[in-house]
Amino acid sequence: MAIANVRMRDQLHDQSVRDPLTGLFNRRHMLETLRESINRSQQTGAPLNLIAVDVDHFKKRNDTHGHDAGDMVLRAVGAALEQGCGRDEVACRIGGEEFMLILPDNTSDDAITRAEQLRQAVEAVSVRYGEKSLPRITISVGVSHYPAHGTMPQDLMRAADDALYAAKDKGRNQVQVAGSGSDAQQISQLKKPVKAVGGKSTA
Template identity: 50%
Template sequence: MIFVIETVIMSAFHLVFLIDNIWLEVFTDAAMLVLFLIPSLYYFMLLPIEREIVARQQTEKALQEANDQAELRVKLRTAELEVTNTKLETEITDHQQAELELQNTNEKLNASVIELELRSREDKLLSEMSELLQACTSIEEAYRVIDHIGPRLFPASAGALYMYSPSRNDLEPVLMWGNLPQEKFTRIFEPDKCWALRRGRLHVIDSLCKGLACHISSNVQAGLCVPMITQGETLGVLYLRGQEADTPLPFNQQLAVTACEQIALALGNLRLRETLRSQSILDPLTGLYNRRFMEETLAREIRRAERNQRSLNLIMLDIDHFKEFNDTFGHEAGDAVLRELGQMLKDNTRGSDVSCRFGGEEFVLILPETTAEDARQRAEELREKSRRLTVILRGQSLGIITISLGLAAYPNHATTGEALLHAADKALYRAKAEGRDRVVIAEGS
């Protein structure tokens, strides 16, 4: 500010020197006026300006400081936000990764639940099949159980069960389900045409072993053959494939193996049971029922005849001069005669009739729901057919075979099994006494 005043004063003095003497007085007066006005000018104009400038400078300084502080705070906040943003991005990434892992875990869990439900269903069906098979009393009944459970156990598959024939020279289908060509899968085939039977283990047919397809699996891109083995004996083979020949296997191979093991065990037990039962109720020489089975059956049929108020007839027959066959041709000849007569009786009895070997050369026929006249005619037919039997041993004919028959009826001749047998035996004795080769009806008819 002082500099401004000095400048003004010097300017004034300079003006004075420039003015001519003429104007000296005027200038002097003017200078005095100027000198008088300068303090006023300073006080009223320059000082407020100076104050305003100072205030503005202070304001600008304050604003600058505030701006600097604000910029600093912005920088700090920006840094904090960047850190927070980085953490947030990390958290978002971790959250997304966690969600993805949770989704994968959930998918795996759902798949595990589905797999568990499937395995539970399969175990339930296997258990059901096992229980039903154990309750079966015949192999035919077991086949019906397998035919019922098989399509449920392998719902997306077609299958067939092949069993060895009695001669064990070939296998024949006993049941099948699904979309299988009847003309192909109903054919009988030899065991050596099946890889599973030859290897004694599961055989898978797929595109990698297409050349190893066997009789069952020819023209099939995917299939499975499982041999049924129990106690060292092969009973047959189970064949499975998709409903269409070119589809992959739609089931677990272990399930097929487990099912086969259960089926083989059940069928093996049933065969053993039937064999033991046959040995206990069948005569090994003639194949007819034995005396024990005859007595049980006779008692049961008499109870049924009494309940239904129906008649029951019984024929007891004996081979005439049987001792002479043994004495002349030997016991082997006697056995041959017994076998031929047993076969003749089996071939000429109804499904409801029961043919038995009573003992030695004696036989008994139980004829349920048969009239006395029908029974007599049946006895005469058997007598005539026995005469036409031709028994040859070592190229030599054993001659004509005749039989004597005694006939008794319930309730006309007896009301119990023992009494009915006794009445038929007495009638047979009379037939022998009257000359053999005849039918005699019990007394009291």
């Protein structure tokens, strides 16, 4: 009975922090983890980065192929993001077609490179629905760094979101970085254009 109670408690806890569709952590757990990660970085000086991800043209996919196909796309994107995470990194689905990743102990340059690798990994995914393959999946990605783009969870999230919307404004399927133009020079070697953005961009 005691073992069964422990298992049930663990199962309930897992359900409270996991997204039921993708199996990734949910927004609640993401916020808690981000706060803890910021506190750790404040104490140790360790780098911390946040990556915001949005599936391009997702509503059009749902309207064209149906919600079941849309769910398959979200699961495939979630799996690709989770596979791209290291041991202490966290991938979350925060709602709809939006995801966020928390990358501690990565330099800003490494985080930007990782964001581009994730974009390429998702682009390489093939999803079959019934007897046909769905159109290629692409994502728009925004990156923010602690403390350059904020010292509070909402500030880092806003900066990453602003960069993500800038990526969508500039044609989708690319990585944009919050902040000044210096970041763009540092990552100019990446195959896909990756640019730094400043203020808030309109979606």
